[in-house]
Amino acid sequence: MTLTRSKWTLACVWLAGAGLVFLVLVLQSLAGRYGSHSNDAWSCTCRR
Secondary structure, three states, X not given: OOHXXXXXXXXXXXXXXXXXXXXXXXXXHHOOOOHHXXXXXXXXXXXX
């Protein structure tokens, strides 16, 4: 396997995983799973 093919494979795996997490978040938000805390679920910041 070439380095270029390895990079593409890794990128596809990473994007598929990220896409799955995003899809789950969208579906749960639409279903009302987070209630009034939907903004917190979509927040990408880490609280310290």
